[in-house]
Amino acid sequence: MKLTSIHRRDFNRLALAGCLAGLACKRADAAPEMARSVMVHSHIFIEHQDPMKTPEETDPLRRYDYDSILRAVRPKLEAVMALGCRRFLECTSPWFGRAPALMKRLAEDTGMDIWICTGLRGTAKHRYLPRYAFEESDRQLADRWIREIREGIGGIRARFIKLGIDGGINGAYEGRLAEIDQKLLRAAVITVKETGVTLACHTGDKGHAKITFAEILALLQRERMPLDRFVVVHAQHEEDFAWHEEIVRAGCWIEFDGIGRMVDWTAEAVASLAGKGLLHRVLVSEDRPVCMAKSVRAGVFPEQPDYRPYLRIYEEFLPKLQPAWRRQLMIENPVAAFGD
Numbered sequence: 001m002k003l004t005s006i007h008r009r010d011f012n013r014l015a016l017a018g019c020l021a022g023l024a025c026k027r028a029d030a031a032p033e034m035a036r037s038v039m040v041h042s043h044i045f046i047e048h049q050d051p052m053k054t055p056e057e058t059d060p061l062r063r064y065d066y067d068s069i070l071r072a073v074r075p076k077l078e079a080v081m082a083l084g085c086r087r088f089l090e091c092t093s094p095w096f097g098r099a100p101a102l103m104k105r106l107a108e109d110t111g112m113d114i115w116i117c118t119g120l121r122g123t124a125k126h127r128y129l130p131r132y133a134f135e136e137s138d139r140q141l142a143d144r145w146i147r148e149i150r151e152g153i154g155g156i157r158a159r160f161i162k163l164g165i166d167g168g169i170n171g172a173y174e175g176r177l178a179e180i181d182q183k184l185l186r187a188a189v190i191t192v193k194e195t196g197v198t199l200a201c202h203t204g205d206k207g208h209a210k211i212t213f214a215e216i217l218a219l220l221q222r223e224r225m226p227l228d229r230f231v232v233v234h235a236q237h238e239e240d241f242a243w244h245e246e247i248v249r250a251g252c253w254i255e256f257d258g259i260g261r262m263v264d265w266t267a268e269a270v271a272s273l274a275g276k277g278l279l280h281r282v283l284v285s286e287d288r289p290v291c292m293a294k295s296v297r298a299g300v301f302p303e304q305p306d307y308r309p310y311l312r313i314y315e316e317f318l319p320k321l322q323p324a325w326r327r328q329l330m331i332e333n334p335v336a337a338f339g340d
């Protein structure tokens with residue numbers, strides 16, 4: 001499948017021409033084609049936190065100066081919004097820096113529609129899991145997540161589930177998913193069935209993502225999970241186009257979220273799926289933080305003008321694709337996968 005090759009300069013010139021034609025040159029107007037686009041995998045604030053602490057104890061609003069965070073975040077989000085992005089799905093799990101009340105304030109102050117997630121992060125040898133994850137049943141965990149979806153947390157509702165499942169330890173696959181990982185997945189299935197939200201799931205790093213995905217898929221099929229509510233994130237960890245096809249043909253969504261580092265390769269992977277008529281289940285994004293807690297502590301933001309997260313998708317990746325593919329990947333598929 002042939003890629004169109006609009007050069008980045010031409011893309012910017014077209015956007016500028018739109019502005020000169022009398023449009024108010026701000027936010028989505030600069031790139032009308034991508035107006036209302038969605039970043040399906042993003043991180044606004046990240047901090048590795050001690051799972052023995054309570055959400056109140058880890059709440060950034062209680063520990064950091066809000067204006068410092070806003071100063072760091074606002075220019076980065078406004079730059080993406082100027083290219084047409086309207087929504088960030090904030091994939092940061094609890095104790096990895098999830099901050100519902102902070103996201104609510106940032107959404108109000110920047111105009112970005114920020115969706116937070118529920119769920120837990122089982123990767124890194126389960127070191128970021130709280131004690132209740134081990135003690136409670138799948139039903140009890142699901143009840144916690146359903147409450148965050150229906151009633152909200154910190155004044156904002158969770159809109160999707162994010163799990164980190166990693167069948168491998170230090171690069172070596174141990175043979176089967178740990179009991180705790182199986183429980184997290186079963187809790188997610190209960191939550192999906194009762195709320196209709198979508199599960200986005202990390203399936204392991206390079207070298208064991210395939211086998212971990214196979215085990216996760218088998219469990220989800222046993223539990224009768226609606227697979228069109230299941231997103232396989234970080235699919236770029238395995239550069240195997242045949243495996244990508246297998247994921248989509250199984251009925252799942254596939255997500256390439258390493259575009260910040262892999263522009264050309266991702267364009268090829270997307271083209272491969274499009275050539276097989278499978279673009280309707282493909283998502284793209286960039287898995288990078290807008291702001292790290294340690295940077296706020298050190299006061300280095302916003303003095304990092306060269307750090308431009310989430311812009312390469314618009315400026316370098318999308319211009320490589322056919323216009324219809326761009327709309328499908330950035331506007332239609334995100335809504336089909338996660339709702340609106």
Ligand SMILES: [Zn+2]
Binds near residue numbers: 288
């Ligand atoms: Zn991520």
